[in-house]
Amino acid sequence: MKQYDKEFKLMIVDLLESGQSAKQVSEDYKLNANMIRRWLREQRSNKESFTGKGNPSLSDSEKELHVLRKELAEVKLERDILKKAVGIFSRND
Structure with missing residues (x-):
């Protein structure tokens, strides 16, 4: 584009x-x-x-909020992956 x-x-x-x-x-x-x-x-x-x-211009607090929400989503995804890995490894024992 x-x-x-x-x-x-x-x-x-x-x-x-x-x-x-x-x-x-x-x-x-x-x-x-x-x-x-x-x-x-x-x-x-x-x-x-x-x-x-x-992209609209954002205030500093809006930019920080956007960064924090993105980081939170990444951390949740990592947590979910780790939960699945623990479940898989504990079944094989």
Whole structure:
């Protein structure tokens, strides 16, 4: 999937806001018309849009929470694997 930088997306949104149709812009730049309409909606609803690679910008506490949840999921998976291994080894004895 092709990634577009913030400046490019803002340029496309500016073209739409200047009166050009989504169809015309999509043909000129070989983009999907639905995608550029979504970019326009995102820009209108949130001036801090296009923070990078489709991910919203997170506060420090939100980033920490995300890291901790990921780590917890990994630890749970390791625990479950170890439980299964103990069960397998105890049956063979």
